[in-house]
Amino acid sequence: MRQAWRWFGPNDPVSLDDIRQAGASDVVTALHDIPIGDVWSVPAITERQALIEGGDGGKSALRWSVVESVAVHDHIKRGADGWQAYAENFAQTLRHLGQCGIHTVCYNFMPVIDWTRTDLRFDLPNGAKALRFDADEFAMFDLYLLKRDGAPGEYDSSATARAKAKFDEFPQSRRDRLCETIMAGLPGGMSGSHGIEEFRSALAAYQDISDDELRQNLYNFLDYVLPVAEQAGVNLAIHPDDPPCRLLGMPRVVCTADDVAGLFQRLPSPANGLTLCAGTFGAHVDNDLPAMAKQFGSRIHFTHLRGTRRDVDNPLSFIEAEHLDSDIDMIAVIRNLLAEEKARYTQGKAHEIIMRPDHGHLMLDDLRKEKINPGYSAIGRLKGLAEIRGVLRTLAALE
Ligand code: DNO
Numbered sequence: 001m002r003q004a005w006r007w008f009g010p011n012d013p014v015s016l017d018d019i020r021q022a023g024a025s026d027v028v029t030a031l032h033d034i035p036i037g038d039v040w041s042v043p044a045i046t047e048r049q050a051l052i053e054g055g056d057g058g059k060s061a062l063r064w065s066v067v068e069s070v071a072v073h074d075h076i077k078r079g080a081d082g083w084q085a086y087a088e089n090f091a092q093t094l095r096h097l098g099q100c101g102i103h104t105v106c107y108n109f110m111p112v113i114d115w116t117r118t119d120l121r122f123d124l125p126n127g128a129k130a131l132r133f134d135a136d137e138f139a140m141f142d143l144y145l146l147k148r149d150g151a152p153g154e155y156d157s158s159a160t161a162r163a164k165a166k167f168d169e170f171p172q173s174r175r176d177r178l179c180e181t182i183m184a185g186l187p188g189g190m191s192g193s194h195g196i197e198e199f200r201s202a203l204a205a206y207q208d209i210s211d212d213e214l215r216q217n218l219y220n221f222l223d224y225v226l227p228v229a230e231q232a233g234v235n236l237a238i239h240p241d242d243p244p245c246r247l248l249g250m251p252r253v254v255c256t257a258d259d260v261a262g263l264f265q266r267l268p269s270p271a272n273g274l275t276l277c278a279g280t281f282g283a284h285v286d287n288d289l290p291a292m293a294k295q296f297g298s299r300i301h302f303t304h305l306r307g308t309r310r311d312v313d314n315p316l317s318f319i320e321a322e323h324l325d326s327d328i329d330m331i332a333v334i335r336n337l338l339a340e341e342k343a344r345y346t347q348g349k350a351h352e353i354i355m356r357p358d359h360g361h362l363m364l365d366d367l368r369k370e371k372i373n374p375g376y377s378a379i380g381r382l383k384g385l386a387e388i389r390g391v392l393r394t395l396a397a398l399e
Contacts, residue, residue: 001334001341001392003385004028004066004356006376008187009048013371014378016052020060022382023389027052028066028106028302028356030188037073037086040093045100066302066354067097068106068188068275069239072221077111078205079217087221091228098232104301104354105229106275108239109218111209111250112202113182114189115242115280120181120374121362122319128363131375133243133283135316139163140170141178142248146196148203150249187373206250214251215262222267229271235301237275238263244284245316255284257292264299273299276337279306279358282328283318290332297340305330305388306358320359320375323384324391334391357384 004026005019019027031040031048052064070093073086097105108114118141122132140163142151155163170178183194194202209217222236229236244255253259260274274296281287293300307326311317324330337353344351360380366372 001337002026002065002352002354003389003392004354005381005385006068006188006356006358007052008032008373008376010051012373012376013369014373014376016062017059018378019062022378022385024356024385025061026063026065026354028068028354029064030067030069032188036071037075037089039089040070040096042096042099045096045102049100049102064102066104066106066237066356067102068302070094070097070105070107072107072109074111074202074205076221077109077214077217078209079213079220083217083221084224087224090221091225094225094229094234094236095232098229098234103233104235104237106237106239106302108241109214109221109254110241110252111206111214112194112199113185113247115186116182116247117186117374118178118181120186124319124361127367128361128380129367130361131320131359133316133318135159135314136162136166137178138182138247140166141182143167145175145179146200146248148200148248150207154246154249187376203248203250209251211251211253215253218253218263219266222269222272226267226269226271230269235271235273237273237301239275240277240280242277242280242283243316243318244280244287256286257281257288257295260292260296264296273301275302275304276300276333277304277306277358278328278330278333279304279308279320279326282326283308283310285310285315289328289330290336293333293336293340297336297343300337300340300353303337303353303355304358305334305355306384320361322361322387323357324387330388331391331395334388335395338392338395355388357381357388360384 003024005024006028052062075083075086117131118134118137119132121129143163144167183199240254241252278289307321307328308318309321309326341351359375362377364379366377366379
């Protein structure tokens with residue numbers, strides 16, 4: 001397995017030198033400055049590549065091996081007039097990436113909001129801070145802050161009562177922070193930030209789109225881009241919807257193992273692959289992560305090996321737990337991914353799966369830093385990567 005690290009580019013407070021010290025060999029990044037829907041030109045890609053791979057006189061080598069993510073334009077997700085032009089731009093970006101030797105591209109098909117949390121500094125008993133998704137706080141936002149038209153019909157009476165209790169309990173400052181956390185977009189989010197009116201109208205545009213329609217729009221998009229990806233030597237790796245449940249009345253199509261199985265059945269192209277984001281899938285009670293690692297083995301090109309722990313009294317709420325200590329049997333996931341690599345190797349195929357740690361806890365010195373990207377501070381991810389590296393080494397030694 002190749003050990004990678006997400007980097008947000010030259011303005012990331014965690015530098016390429018830090019990544020070298022973490023012991024990662026591969027970098028996961030994107031050209032975040034290019035507007036969603038525009039083509040990434042070859043010079044723009046090679047310039048970033050030179051920065052990462054330039055060698056810098058005797059320093060450990062790094063390789064930009066995964067793009068996370070090329071964003072899918074909203075027109076494509078809605079199947080709106082002119083979506084094909086955006087699909088063509090996406091395809092052109094894939095051609096350029098393939099030409100530059102970057103062969104793995106993560107993307108997602110989440111409408112309006114990318115990954116979503118309600119608390120970016122949830123206190124853990126050990127003094128570190130974690131990201132958290134609290135379903136009641138989210139419902140409170142939907143019902144009492146956003147006041148979305150369809151919302152009251154979508155929560156049962158006990159969920160509504162819990163949301164109301166939160167609303168009453170939260171001072172204005174916490175309500176404001178919740179709005180910002182949900183609407184401003186998190187690092188690496190592919191949908192940008194919204195003001196409340198803009199947010200309402202972006203959501204309204206999905207009001208009449210069912211899960212089946214969104215799924216069909218995903219298939220139409222992939223019908224368009226997969227042949228290009230194959231030709232360009234690029235594997236696409238869809239990232240699941242995070243969290244894997246219905247939000248704000250919008251359709252969702254990549255939440256469970258069944259969703260993923262359906263996608264591969266409908267579009268068997270070898271370029272049609274998966275980002276096995278253990279933490280995201282693990283937040284859904286139906287998903288068995290070790291089984292998914294086995295079931296989708298040959299399609300897994302990229303993996304986020306983080307863990308989530310669901311609340312006992314509400315399985316829709318969760319915290320980002322320790323990488324090895326969560327609801328997920330991470331050792332079994334890794335064992336199955338290593339078995340997949342071995343099978344590929346035996347078949348003479350490119351065999352290495354790229355992994356990265358994800359959403360580390362905010363801890364130690366990072367707690368005192370002014371500028372951190374939530375989930376992407378250095379030390380928590382360093383801890384996650386080091387723990388996973390220990391598992392990789394141990395399982396290899398036991399072979
Ligand atoms: C959060 C990430 C997401 C993910 C994109 C994938 O940390 O897992 O931002 O990168 O949604 O396209």
